[in-house]
Amino acid sequence: MAGKSPGPFPNCDWRFNEFPNPAAHALHVTCVELMALAVPGKDVGNALLNVVLTSQPLVPRENVTAWMNAIGLVITALPEPYWIVLHDRIVSVISSPALTSETAWAGYPFALLDFTACHQSYSEMNCSYVLALAHAVWHHSSIGQLSLIPKFLSETLKPVVLTEFQLLYVYHLVGPFLQRFQQERTRCMLEIGVAFYEMLQAVDQHCSHLSYMDPICDFLYHIKYMYTGDSVKEQHTHAPM
Incomplete structure (x- = not known):
């Protein structure tokens, strides 16, 4: 998604591929893996939000907005139970x-x-x-x-x-x-x-x-x-x- 190459996918002519570009392919396989987890959707959604809402040594501060953007792409591509947990986080902040x-x-x-x-x-x-x-x-x-x-x-x-x-x-x-x-x-x-x-x-x-x-x-x-x-x-x- 950051446009860096080479990525994890083989170099090919994306015009004739199922996905239009490597980022779309990455998004699809990520969502498939997340939905395959044997836990409720809300737990997966909360874990995705926690990637930036809690301290993570693997998320550099200077790139936090890029990580937020990636979370937005992933979580909105998932069914409602995964992304609706954001509403609960907002209520929690409003009530803090x-x-x-x-x-x-x-x-x-x-x-x-x-x-x-x-x-x-x-x-x-x-x-x-x-x-x-x-x-x-x-x-x-x-x-x-x-x-x-x-x-x-x-x-x-x-x-x-x-x-x-x-x-x-x-x-x-x-x-x-x-x-x-x-x-x-x-x-x-x-x-x-x-x-x-x-x-x-x-x-x-x-x-x-x-x-x-x-x-x-x-x-x-x-x-x-x-x-x-x-x-x-x-x-x-x-x-x-």
Whole structure:
């Protein structure tokens, strides 16, 4: 996948091969081997995520994003039980003390969600690792796989999002994929917009003060201006603006 040669496969004319290139062949045989393991799919999926989420001496720090990309390719090529475990990891991070505390992130919280900068300065946290890995996985997901995100937001994340930090994390999590939803599944884009407003309403009712209202409003205005328009107006007329 890194384009290095010679690889483990014999040199041949890939135009007349079952697979279009060595990377596709590597991906196929890897998935076959993983599905042949005599363990539940969720255990395999969690083990794949742990390759970068836990300390691994064989994963060099300078190449961690390439490993995340490879995990995204592999896990999204597997059936749902293998990759759906990512949702559980996200819930675990959302519910962690780092995001549930209203005072844990002193200073500017957006810097802690910049995985590249944090990684280079050895100041990354588990929440930034999961955020970067989720982006890598969802980048390689089909639109059918991504279509589960609106339900995940409304049924799983919305009940646990009560602090401003949690809300900002969810916005960072889903924000990069709004354009794709708009182009490929407009209905999902509208459902995500509604979930964002409902989460904001819950946070506003739970917190005595919102410190980052300007970025939140800018983000929601961008969504309304670029994607939803007035399509979700009826659903969020009672939410804070």
